[in-house]
Amino acid sequence: MQDEEKLILHRRPRILEKAGGRNIKSSNIPYKIIVFTKDLVHTLIEAKWRTLFLILMLTYFGSWTFFGIIYMAIAWIHGDLKFDPITGNRINEIPCIMNAKTFSGFFLMSVESQVSTGYGTWYPSNECSDAITVLIIQLVFGLLIDATIVGIVFQKLIRPPKYSHSEFSKHAVICQRDGKFCLLFRVADFRQTRSIDSKIRAYLFEEARTKEGEYLGKRQQRLKIQDSGRVFMIWPQTVCHVIDENSPLYKYGPMDFIDGRFEIIVGLKGESSYSGHTTQARASYLPHEVLWGYRFLNIVTFDDEAGSFVADVDMMDETERVSMPQCSAKFYDMKKKLKALEEKKLEFLLKNSSK
Known part of the structure; x- marks a missing residue:
């Protein structure tokens, strides 16, 4: 029975995957292909590397094939594909x-011209002059393809990563402080690539309905983080949200x-001290x-021999x-207020009884 309950809890739908990816997909987008084609450059930059390489290969192959067919058509119009049936000569x-003499030859002519192989x-x-004109057009077209590809690959290489190498604790806890x-919850930047201007935000998403029964979907409420959410990521940080009368919790x-x-969604946004790029983790x-009634163990200690602080990564979730x-x-x-009122009332009665 406990295994079934764990399986049900594991299958509960979540807006954000544990690793930070969105668990949201759009469907029935009108004119989806046209929308993505209009902004083709950004579409390719955001595409996965394997998708980009496949598109580049198809673009090159399509260009070589297209101009190979053009060269063959020019040769056919010019009569170059007519041979003497007796001697077999052109x-x-x-x-x-x-x-x-065949499409393979015209295709290789197209490949050699565009990639400047020149066997x-x-x-x-x-x-x-028709073949020379087509050759010039192909060379210009090939240069445009090369420039576009170099620009797209360069942008993909230098752009900041969507998600940093920061890691959040597997569980959050609720305990008392003062x-x-x-x-x-705990967050750490193991590569130390973001150590300036880091800020954490947290949101509560819960189902909401009106008094009339209308379903409003997931209502979003912000959870206030101590110190306005600003942290200095020099070692693993334990982030705190005080549950007071202003808290949704x-x-x-x-x-x-x-x-x-x-669902509680947390995000860390900051800048790399090396490149200045903005990165994020969720x-x-x-x-x-x-976990109710738990707290995180301290994982940062000072090593006297090494003369430096040590953060035990294995204890991240302890x-x-x-x-x-x-x-x-x-x-x-409410119990504290009632207790305070009772104490005041008792004090008042004791004072009056002494008189």
Whole structure:
């Protein structure tokens, strides 16, 4: 039974994959091909490398084939493909394309011309100006293809990565800090490529309906992070969201983090200290991935022998159980207020009784 419950929890739909990728797909986009073709350059830059290489190969092959057919058509019009049935020799002594008798020859002529190989076997003669004109057009067209490809590949190589090498803890935890309920999660930048102007944001996505029963989809609410979300990524950081009366999690108790239907999405955005590029990392926590009554263990220590601080990466997700009220922050605050009122009332009664 426990295995079935774990399987159900694992299959719960999530907006963001655990690794940070979006779990959202668009369908029925009108004129999808036209929309992507109009912005072809950016479409190719955003495409995967294998898709880009396939498109480049098809572009080159299509260009060679197209001009090979043009050369063959010119030769056929010029009569270069007519041969003496007895001797087998070409009727025209000087053809438009030298040594080209089949489509393979014209195709190789097209390839050699566009990539500047120049074996010297297939080449245009001065017999017809049409072949020379097509050759010039192909050379210009080939240069345009090369320039476009170089620009696209260069942009893909120098652009900042979509996601950094930062890593979030597998679980978030809820514990008390100075008597306040806090949501904590841990983030680390193992490559130390982003150490300036890093900022963390967190959002709560939960299903919402109006009083009339209208389904509003996933409502987005921002979770306020301590220190305005700014962190200095010199070692793994434990990020804190205080669950107070302004927090969307204020009314959530332990059971809501077991079978609730919401999702907490966190993101880290910053700049690399080496290149200045802006990069980002994202993660998602479903209710069952938030541990109630736990806190993260300290993983940063000072090594006296090495004379430096050491962050134990293997302990990134290590937690320990702590004492925690089994109620929501809202109910806990109400109990504290009622207790304070009772104490004042008792104090008032004691003062009056002494008189």
